[in-house]
Amino acid sequence: MNKMQIAIASGKGGTGKTTVSVNLYYFLSKEFDNQVQLIDCDVEEPNDLLFFPEAQKTDNKSVYSLVPKIDTNKCTFCKKCADWCEFNAITIVKNLKFSEVNTDLCHSCGVCSVACNFNAITEHKKPLGIISKSEIKFGMGIVEGRLEIGSAMQTSLIKKVKKNASNTSQITLFDAPPGTSCPVVETVADANYVILVTEPTPFGVNDLKITVELLFDLNIPFGVIVNKAGLGNDEIYRFLEEKNIELLGKIPFSKSYAGNYSKGELLKNIPAEMQEFYMEIVKSLKTKITSK
Structure with missing residues (x-):
């Protein structure tokens, strides 16, 4: 089978x-x-x-998602990362030199890191949840x-x-x-x-x-x-x-x-x-x- x-x-x-x-x-x-x-x-x-009730946990681990962080010292505010983001998680206002990532909307796809040509985006761990195994x-x-x-x-x-x-x-x-x-x-x-x-x-x-x-x-x-x-x-x-x-x-x-x-x-x-x-x-x- x-x-x-x-x-x-x-x-x-x-x-x-x-x-x-x-x-x-x-x-x-x-x-x-x-x-x-x-x-x-x-x-x-x-x-x-x-x-x-008799279940015995054999493994219990925290898991994380990766969310981007924008370094405003490197960012040129070109908006390419925001344009590529399918989930509208990134806001760029060029005139104000403002950039922000809404981590609640981010799906950790990583496309913004690929889009950025200036190494202004790095990814950081955000708690996602816990996965456990029980016998x-x-x-x-x-x-x-x-x-x-x-x-x-x-x-x-x-x-x-x-x-x-x-x-x-x-x-x-x-x-x-x-x-x-x-x-x-x-x-x-x-x-x-x-x-x-x-x-x-x-x-x-x-x-x-x-x-x-x-x-x-x-x-x-x-x-x-x-x-x-x-x-x-x-x-x-x-x-x-x-x-x-x-x-x-x-x-x-x-x-x-x-x-x-x-x-x-x-x-x-x-x-x-x-x-x-x-x-x-x-x-x-x-x-x-x-x-x-």
Whole structure:
């Protein structure tokens, strides 16, 4: 079997994406001889480790981005660096001999350094976040990214987090941030398959449609899990049928299971019916994984 990368995403928060990610890590690890790793790419609010109280951190490192600094003694205020910057992070006012870099807008692409012909720009480290690795009793553990408070560079950190994935795991699960913005695109970009988690509510249907359009544009195969089935209405199933989208499974709403989630006990005394539903989903995924 070749290495398989599966991203778990959702168009909105609160659909159960983390619940599905944690459970799939557990059940796929049992099915594939523990050759599964979970990567928490929701760097603004990483929650996966909360459900593994026995986790032992094996690595915890700070990571940085490089941001430019302009030496006004060397700068000629020609504005070439500002013209080349795609993110409008540099302001040059020639008459005032003023130059400034907005580090909150800078994406650390380095193009301004290339643009400058006068060696007026140097790059300096700016804290981006923390990447940690943890061992679990099963599987190949969890990699987590945690963004520096106040930073808007989620995508930059996600790129670094993904590079810390094991090269030896058979299956890598990427728990994506909610929504459809750049951090989500970065998370799913290398995936062989995406699992979209949604709920049968008007908000769930609306945001699922947006996410489906994104994946059609990216040309990445995907299927849908409907969480909290039994609530809301049937609009979401009509949409899936109309667009010929694969329904991987339906997970019924359970107040007691939601209670376990709130206490961080998703994997403690898993109800038999929940085990059955997840095993059905794993069976469906196994066909895709082994045929890759």
